[in-house]
Amino acid sequence: MIIVTGGAGFIGSNIIKGLNDHGVSDILVVDNLEKAEKHLNLNRLKFLDFVDKRDFDFTSFLSNENVDAVFHEGACADTVESNGRYMMKNNYEYSKQLLDASIDNNVKFIYASSASTYGNGTDGFKENSECEYPLNIYAYSKFLFDQYVRKVLDAGVPSQVVGLRYFNVYGEQENHKGRMASLVFKLFHQAKAGNDLEVFEGSKEFLRDFIYVKDVVDMNLHLLNKDDSGIFNAGTGKARSFLDIAKVVSDHTSKKIVTIPFPEDLKGKYQKFTEADMSKFIATGYSKPFTSLEDGIKSYIANLEKSNGYIL
Numbered sequence: 001m002i003i004v005t006g007g008a009g010f011i012g013s014n015i016i017k018g019l020n021d022h023g024v025s026d027i028l029v030v031d032n033l034e035k036a037e038k039h040l041n042l043n044r045l046k047f048l049d050f051v052d053k054r055d056f057d058f059t060s061f062l063s064n065e066n067v068d069a070v071f072h073e074g075a076c077a078d079t080v081e082s083n084g085r086y087m088m089k090n091n092y093e094y095s096k097q098l099l100d101a102s103i104d105n106n107v108k109f110i111y112a113s114s115a116s117t118y119g120n121g122t123d124g125f126k127e128n129s130e131c132e133y134p135l136n137i138y139a140y141s142k143f144l145f146d147q148y149v150r151k152v153l154d155a156g157v158p159s160q161v162v163g164l165r166y167f168n169v170y171g172e173q174e175n176h177k178g179r180m181a182s183l184v185f186k187l188f189h190q191a192k193a194g195n196d197l198e199v200f201e202g203s204k205e206f207l208r209d210f211i212y213v214k215d216v217v218d219m220n221l222h223l224l225n226k227d228d229s230g231i232f233n234a235g236t237g238k239a240r241s242f243l244d245i246a247k248v249v250s251d252h253t254s255k256k257i258v259t260i261p262f263p264e265d266l267k268g269k270y271q272k273f274t275e276a277d278m279s280k281f282i283a284t285g286y287s288k289p290f291t292s293l294e295d296g297i298k299s300y301i302a303n304l305e306k307s308n309g310y311i312l
Helices: 010-021 036-041 058-064 084-104 137-155 175-180 183-192 213-224 242-253 293-307
Strands: 002-005 027-031 049-052 069-072 108-114 161-166 168-170 197-200 210-212 230-234 257-260
Touching (some): 036 175, 084 137, 108 213, 137 161, 168 183, 168 213, 168 293, 183 242, 210 213, 210 293, 242 293
Parallel strands (some): 069 108, 168 210, 197 257
């Protein structure tokens, strides 16, 4: 059996789809459906059972069931969330407990970290502490769990423990994310409503490493079939601007691009540049080429037009 926490979420549901495509359906989905529309992410997926996160006694379950791996994708991913106590309890304390239980039962543990741990990127984007300086409490919660994982790995563990530092992921099944949805999703719906495509002032200078969710799934499944442990970047290794995204969407929708003022609540908390150093991950034997920004957006827009971005 495989457990996917956050399985009704964006990346979690795509990982389940990837497992299904490889003939795996013995999957337990752990999530909460307080956002009831998230059930749409599960409609076309095959899995054994669903359990609410708050009702999931993972210590007992892992001790008594034959579990091969845990994909821990569940987290509060709102980068402007200001409740630090909630963020740390949800993203840090819960993750520690789930990791410890996985190790105690010799279960593979693959979890979602974040490129936000690198902060403004002044010191680069290589998986070491010298490059890390989180700028908000979300990033700090991910950073602190990465530090905990490093201590655990340094002490020696019998099972695989892997963190993937997701850069800017876009693609199917992100409808529920609201303001945290990708720019592609937001621009597509602006165009669909008959409006111009809005980007922040200075978007030509905001460069990020954008990665299609299908590539992220491939990376997770690659590591599931390996024994490598550690923290790895999950990007393409190539930065592109937000304006580049708008231009691709504009080409597909024939809508004009306009600029809007940069939000006050994001000033000082917004990464202006990210570009993953992918050498450590490539060294695990991964050789599949990453989807180009143009091809990824084209594929995603086709899905948005067909099914509003849901897996069919």
